[in-house]
Amino acid sequence: MTSARLSRGATLLTVVALLISTVGDEVALVALALRGADRTGLTSVVSAQMLAGLLPGIVLGGVIGRIVDRFRLDVVLGVTLVLECLIAASAAAFADGAVLLIATMLFLGALGAVAQTCVMALVPRLFPASDVQLRVNGVMESTRNAGYIVGPLLVGLLTAQGGTGLALAVDAGTFAFALLAVPVITQWLAARAVPLPPTVDTPPAPAEGAKGGLRVGLSLLWTGPQRRAALATITVTVASTSVVNVLMPFFAREIPGGAASYGTLLATWSVGLVVGPFVLRGRLGKQPTAVVAVGAAAIIGLGYVVTAAFLVLPVMLAACLCGGMANSVQNVALRTHVMADCPQDVRGRVGAAYGATLQSSVAVGFALAGLAPAGWARWGILAGGAVAFLAGSLGWLRTRALTAPAPAGANESVPAVRVSEERAS
Incomplete structure (x- = not known):
């Protein structure tokens, strides 16, 4: 074969x-x-x-x-x-x-x-x-x-x-x-x-760079100013939009059409999640992945702001479609940015640290949502979306400023590879 x-x-x-x-x-x-x-x-x-x-x-x-x-x-x-x-x-x-x-x-x-x-x-x-x-x-x-x-x-x-x-x-x-x-x-x-590394029956003796667990993964995950700027932005936007996710069922009472329209909005967001990665096949896919990820985070926040600000179903549906597409673009771009320049022997720890970071942000958002009264759901969604939009916009400007022009034939991940390898050695 x-x-x-x-x-x-x-x-x-x-x-x-x-x-x-x-x-x-x-x-x-x-x-x-x-x-x-x-x-x-x-x-x-x-x-x-x-x-x-x-x-x-x-x-x-x-x-x-x-x-x-x-x-x-x-x-x-x-x-x-x-x-x-x-x-x-x-x-x-x-x-x-x-x-x-x-x-x-x-x-x-x-x-x-x-x-x-x-x-x-x-x-x-x-x-x-x-x-x-x-x-x-x-x-x-x-x-x-x-x-x-x-x-x-x-x-x-x-x-x-x-x-x-x-x-x-x-x-x-x-x-x-x-x-x-x-x-x-x-x-x-x-x-x-x-x-391939040895099987479970014959575990290797860990090298110096392979010691440690989540602490090592987090230190490598947050290596470099561009990566720190991107991840800091994403953690803020994920926490703020997680607040929105909790408040959305209460917001359903204010939507024209009630629960039926709410279900349609969720389904539209899900459709956006499925089709979003396909936009990366064009010019957007050639942009630095860190910049794409934080820019998408800003669009997610804007989608929630429009959804809560304009209670007109076609407008809300369009905002949810765009927000869902941006949501999946953010996931793909950030995951690629994190893993593309990661040394092979620490990919598991970096991947686990990445997952733990995002899940912690989600947990923080869920906890903060419990402080908002149910009657304030619309204003809470507006606030959460606005925070995500502002953080994403500032993060986009910051990551663009930190993106050094690459020489012809090189890709953006080369400098980060060298940094990561030095930290792991």
């Missing part, structure tokens, strides 16, 4: 597997939340489930990063999918009480964080060229967001037919299907002639 054919086949299967496993993640989240509400009748249990799914990526970031860096990526991903399959199948039969429901979400959240870190480390390893990484990350972002749309719809259909037990059983099947991609990834890594 030629490497070109293997590359195309592996890409297709990996994308399909990602879509299926993402659908599985959403099925698990929604089905377990529905079961928690049905079996306990307590909002506190559902809230605890949501937090349990979020916290492992923050608290266990160092451990996850070391695991991904220490062992073979295909092995780690395969074991993770097997465990997700077993836990989802067990939850279908046994997870009824509050403790088991919260524990199930905790384990699935931890395993999901491992899988996401594996994917972040795999992309630059399989696609060394930064422009190719951007396209692949764009395809994966669209695929992942499509899963977010399909997942809840599937839960509704399955729950109506056979309850949450059927939904969780199908969820286990999605993870089993995703395992089909693991042997292909193994062959692909070999075909690319990229040396």
Whole structure:
């Protein structure tokens, strides 16, 4: 089998597997939340489930990063999918009480964080060229967001037919299907002639640069003035827009058309998430990724400002479509910027630190939203969107100023590679 054919086949299967496993993640989240509400009748249990799914990526970031860096990526991903399959199948039969429901979400959240870190480390390893990484990350972002749309719809259909037990059983099947991609990834890594680290049976002795966990990942993640400017901007905008996400259901009372229009707005944002990465295939894709990421963050904030300021449904729909597209562009550009210049032996820790940073920002936004009265939802959305727009605009100016003109034939990531390698040595 030629490497070109293997590359195309592996890409297709990996994308399909990602879509299926993402659908599985959403099925698990929604089905377990529905079961928690049905079996306990307590909002506190559902809230605890949501937090349990979020916290492992923050608290266990160092451990996850070391695991991904220490062992073979295909092995780690395969074991993770097997465990997700077993836990989802067990939850279908046994997870009824509050403790088991919260524990199930905790384990699935931890395993999901491992899988996401594996994917972040795999992309630059399989696609060394930064422009190719951007396209692949764009395809994966669209695929992942499509899963977010399909997942809840599937839960509704399955729950109506056979309850949450059927939904969780199908969820286990999605993870089993995703395992089909693991042997292909193994062959692909070999075909690319990229040396794999030893298996779990023969762990390597850690080099000096491979020691440490989340602290090392964070120090490398925040290396360089441009990266610090971009990440600082994104953390502020993510926290402020997370406040908006909490307030949006209360804002539904003020929208013309009520809950039906609110659902349409959410669906439109989701459509924007799917189609957004395709705009990176044009001139925008040739711009520095840090600049694109923070510029997109400003557009997200502007989208929320327009949505809350003009209660005219066509205007709100257009704002949500643009905001959703900018949301996915931000994700793709920032992920590519972070991982493209990262030394191979620390990609797991940098990826875990990246995930922990963003999830911490989300958690801060969720906590701040609890301080806003429900009756002030519209003003809270305006304020959160305005903060994101201002922070993104200032960040865009700052990152543009820090983007040094590259010589012909070079890409923007070369200086950062040298800095990262010096820090890791």
